[in-house]
Amino acid sequence: MLTLYHGVTSTCSKRVRMTLAEKNIEWESVHLDLSKRDNLNPEYLKINPNGVVPTIVHDGKALYESNFIIEYLDDVFPEPALRPVDPYERARMRILMDRIEHVLHRNINTVSWIRQERYKRFDGMTPDQLQQVLDDQATEEKRAILKKRLEDGVSENDMAFAEARVAEVLDELDVVLQDRPWLCGDSVSLADISIAPFMERFEANKMPALTDWVKRPRLGDWWERTKELESFQKAFSFRPPEAA
Ligand SMILES: N[C@@H](CCC(=O)N[C@@H](CS)C(=O)NCC(=O)O)C(=O)O
Numbered sequence: 072m073l074t075l076y077h078g079v080t081s082t083c084s085k086r087v088r089m090t091l092a093e094k095n096i097e098w099e100s101v102h103l104d105l106s107k108r109d110n111l112n113p114e115y116l117k118i119n120p121n122g123v124v125p126t127i128v129h130d131g132k133a134l135y136e137s138n139f140i141i142e143y144l145d146d147v148f149p150e151p152a153l154r155p156v157d158p159y160e161r162a163r164m165r166i167l168m169d170r171i172e173h174v175l176h177r178n179i180n181t182v183s184w185i186r187q188e189r190y191k192r193f194d195g196m197t198p199d200q201l202q203q204v205l206d207d208q209a210t211e212e213k214r215a216i217l218k219k220r221l222e223d224g225v226s227e228n229d230m231a232f233a234e235a236r237v238a239e240v241l242d243e244l245d246v247v248l249q250d251r252p253w254l255c256g257d258s259v260s261l262a263d264i265s266i267a268p269f270m271e272r273f274e275a276n277k278m279p280a281l282t283d284w285v286k287r288p289r290l291g292d293w294w295e296r297t298k299e300l301e302s303f304q305k306a307f308s309f310r311p312p313e314a315a
Pocket of ligand 1: 078081082083084105110122123124125135136137138172
């Protein structure tokens, strides 16, 4: 049995849902509402000490970090294979996934604070309530980032810097796609799945610099084909029972 603890709009959760759909794996859903901070519930922190989604529990064993979860799923449910066989290509796939997670995701998070109006979650809270939210953060790093955002906000300069870092990764992906239809070759791989949720977010957030397909025509073409994938449609149309 496989249980996925996830959030409906969470990009990292969509990676896992898309991988599960590619492999036609049955799973049980435990939906966490991030706006209500379900992810900071002490019970949940026992299986995800970082207090973020997603987490899977497979055969009684918990695993977190979405890029590692999807590699695990590819190991345990090998069909269809979502990683190149060639060791060099496989290593390149991991480098792409690392850039997507540690440069692109990290920076888009700064932008989303404003674009997705995440700061509104804290509107109307008293200083004591805000302090409680800070105290509840699962890690010192998350506490420091949130404290700075609550105290100083995110400036135009911060936004521009973060968006430019995201654009650099997208430029790299456009170059990678010069000689191949998918990021790791002729078929969909974990690298394609790793970036797909962010592309959707750039479109939804109406970020023209990040969805400029004249500047990045190969990535634009890749994005059109990705949206057609059944696994993409299944993963992205998920709605928690309470929203149905
Ligand atoms: N590197 C982690 C990142 C997970 C992550 O940042 N999840 C976000 C949603 S996409 C989250 O849970 N945010 C809630 C919070 O930070 O409080 C992964 O890939 O699983």
